[in-house]
Amino acid sequence: MTIAENVAIVRENMARAALAAGRDPREILLLAASKMNDADRVRQAIRAGVDCCGENRVQELLEKQAQGAYEGAPLHFIGHLQKNKVKQLLGRVSLIHGADSRELLETVSRLAAARGLTQDLLLEVNIAGEASKSGFSPEEIPEALAFAAELPALRVRGLMAIPPICASPEENRPFFLRMQKLFIDNGEKKYDNIRMDFLSMGMSGDYTEAIACGANLIRVGSGIFGPRHY
Numbered sequence: 001m002t003i004a005e006n007v008a009i010v011r012e013n014m015a016r017a018a019l020a021a022g023r024d025p026r027e028i029l030l031l032a033a034s035k036m037n038d039a040d041r042v043r044q045a046i047r048a049g050v051d052c053c054g055e056n057r058v059q060e061l062l063e064k065q066a067q068g069a070y071e072g073a074p075l076h077f078i079g080h081l082q083k084n085k086v087k088q089l090l091g092r093v094s095l096i097h098g099a100d101s102r103e104l105l106e107t108v109s110r111l112a113a114a115r116g117l118t119q120d121l122l123l124e125v126n127i128a129g130e131a132s133k134s135g136f137s138p139e140e141i142p143e144a145l146a147f148a149a150e151l152p153a154l155r156v157r158g159l160m161a162i163p164p165i166c167a168s169p170e171e172n173r174p175f176f177l178r179m180q181k182l183f184i185d186n187g188e189k190k191y192d193n194i195r196m197d198f199l200s201m202g203m204s205g206d207y208t209e210a211i212a213c214g215a216n217l218i219r220v221g222s223g224i225f226g227p228r229h230y
């Protein structure tokens with residue numbers, strides 16, 4: 001399978017899942033999670049029509065960006081962002097998916113302000129309460145939004161989650177439904193710099209399930225590029 005063929009298949013599955021849920025397929029964005037794929041393969045995915053690309057590591061992003069890998073598509077950061085890497089990342093990505101602590105929010109806003117930028121980001125929710133994962137608990141989200149609302153140089157654009165790796169996608173349905181409820185419950189506009197536009201969830205193994213539960217930004221890696229070889 002070529003990358004273009006894989007993208008076409010993912011698009012078909014997305015459309016089918018959206019229509020089955022009574023949704024317009026055009027409201028769902030396909031992000032190519034391009035970690036460990038070189039600039040040429042990323043370009044193939046962009047040519048095949050993915051909506052955006054996402055990288056997990058700042059160093060890899062910088063290298064591939066210098067090679068022109070992402071030209072023609074918006075670039076997002078989807079990995080765990082360390083505070084000491086924020087400076088290198090700012091100005092390079094249109095969306096940071098995994099803002100997972102108050103300290104990180106504060107750091108992003110402070111450094112963005114110093115650069116005269118406003119950074120868009122999503123709050124990461126540790127939806128299954130896993131010790132191994134970072135993110136806000138569902139209960140902390142209203143407070144995290146209130147905290148973010150006080151920070152001048154960032155805009156919260158929604159929520160993201162990485163549910164556990166499960167044997168079957170159906171097992172993640174309760175987590176996706178909980179995210180959907182959190183997204184809706186916190187979507188009422190209360191703050192100038194917070195807009196619940198994006199619900200980022202669903203990966204290669206479970207994106208149709210995520211779409212059934214309201215995801216409008218799915219992150220697909222191996223389903224586009226094939227298996228990763230670590």
Ligand SMILES: *Cc1c(COP(=O)(O)O)cnc(C)c1O
Binds near residue numbers: 035056079220
């Ligand atoms: C790698 C990655 C993905 C894509 O994973 P696949 O299972 O290969 O689709 C999605 N989201 C995040 C945060 C990732 O790190």
